[in-house]
Amino acid sequence: MEYKYQLILLGANVPEKETILSKVFEKLKDLGLPQTIIKVIEASEVDTQYKGNQPAFGLYFGNVKGDHLNLDITDKLLKDGTMILPIYYGDPNDDAFSKEIPRILSNQNGTQFKNEKIDGIANIILESFELLRNTRKVFISYKRNESTSVAIQLFEALESYSYDVFLDTHSIGMGEPFQDELWHRMTDCDVILLLNTPKFLESHWCKEEFAEASSKQIGIVQLVWPNHEIKNIDSASHISYPLKLNDFDFVNNIYNNKDQSKLVDGIVQEIIMKVESVRARNLASRQDNLITEFRNIASQCGRNVIVQPEKFMTEMINGRKIIYIPTIGVPQSASCQSAEIRHEFDKNPNTSIRLIYDDLRIRDKWLNHLDWLNDNFRKEIKTLKKQEFKSWLEAKK
Known part of the structure; x- marks a missing residue:
């Protein structure tokens, strides 16, 4: 895989590292995902193994004696925008966090290590990489009269790997407006699997x-069919990752029959790994861009917004806490239901939540629906469009 999810282990060398890793790998297996999609990097390996353009999440293990290790590496990762979860061991009532965790991480939300929290820590790691099932969305784009059988094959294969897959013939309910639903689902996906057959780009809708x-x-x-050139269109070229198929990648070398063509198992597995690789790179980039843009605008408006390890942001204003959750795609009410956010909300009744999102190219119908939810849903949970970041932050001082 070209791009992997990087889990970086910092701080004290403690046995709890292996305990947490075992739980993470157990959850990956339950999701039907290979262990190899996560690259575990020790602090001593950061200089040679860490890639700044790939998604990363760090765990910092505290030291009960106050010996703080890997401070330079921790500083570098924080400047790269990497989320780091501090883990401490002592009693929080005895100020264990400040004793065991270095000052450079004092603004991060940490957690006390307990056996009953291992599952929650593993979930935070997977959520930071957007690896839980309801967030892994793939859209299959294809030309029906050229690649229907392969599209269905890949739909079934990706579903078996815990993806939420959109395929027009399988994913749009009876009576639904076809084109509206198609654009909506594309806006909401993480990666597009495009079957570039010889006449794909001759179709108006495929080009759209x-x-x-x-x-x-x-x-x-982009899966490029045998005897067909790789084509890029205008500005899309920088986000398109082509994979050239050969005739032997198809069962019995049959690649030009829309109803009978099938890919061999080996190339299907390679495609799935490629999808995950592109998803890892693209999703992290889109989320980081959204966080960075919001923080920059907040800073210009004199607001102090802090990024937390779970990849949401917090701010205290007039005694109230605001939680900003960056959302890729179309915000859903389910985005507010994660255990960590709900715990924070229930613990502090003076907390409000804003789902921040990029409203570019989301259809008016859905934007109007989200505005309606803002007016009619509970006042503590609302959405906030990218185009309204500045005006909202200036007004809410």
Whole structure:
């Protein structure tokens, strides 16, 4: 895989590292995902193994004696925008966090290590990489009269690997407005799997899908059929990752029959790994861009917004806490239901939540629906459009 999810282990060398890793790998297995999609990097390996353009999450293990290790590395990762979860061991009532965790991480939310919290820590790691099932969304773009059988094969294969897959013939309910639902689902996906058959780009709607992906900066895995040239369209080229297929990648070398063509198992596995790789790169980039843009505007408005390890932001203003949750795609009410956020909300009744999102190319119908939810849903949970970041932050001082 070209791009992997990087889990970086910092601080004290303690046996709890292996305990947490075992739980993470157990959850990956339950999701049907290979252990190899996560690259575990020790502090001593950061200089040679860490890639700044790939998604990363750090765990900092505290030291009960106050010996703080890896401070330079921790500082570098924080400047790169990497989320780091501090883990301490002593009694929080005895100020164990400040004793065991270095000052450079004092603004991060930490957790006390307990056996009953291992599952929650593993979930935080997987959530930071957006690896839980309801967030792993793939859109298959294809031309029906050229690649239907392969599209269905990949739909079934990706579903078996815990993806939420959109395929027009399988994913749009009876009576639903076809094109509206198609654009909505594309806007909401993490990566597009494009079956570039000989006449794909001659279709008006296929070209529209390609352009839509470009406008939303959604990563594309482009499967290029045998005897067909790799083609890039305008600004979409920088987010398209082509994979050239050969005739032997198809069962019995049959690649030009829309109803009978099937890919061999080996190339299907390679495609799935490629999808995950592109998703890792693209999703992290889109989320980091959204966080960075919001923090920059907040800073210009004199607001002190802090990024937390779980990849949400917090701010205290007039005695109230605001939690900003960056959302890729179309915000859903379910985005507010994660255990960590709900715990924070229930613990502090003076907390409000804002789901921040990029509203570019989301259809008016859905934007109007989100505005309606803001007016009619509980006042503590609302959405906030990218185009309204500045006006909202200036007004809420």
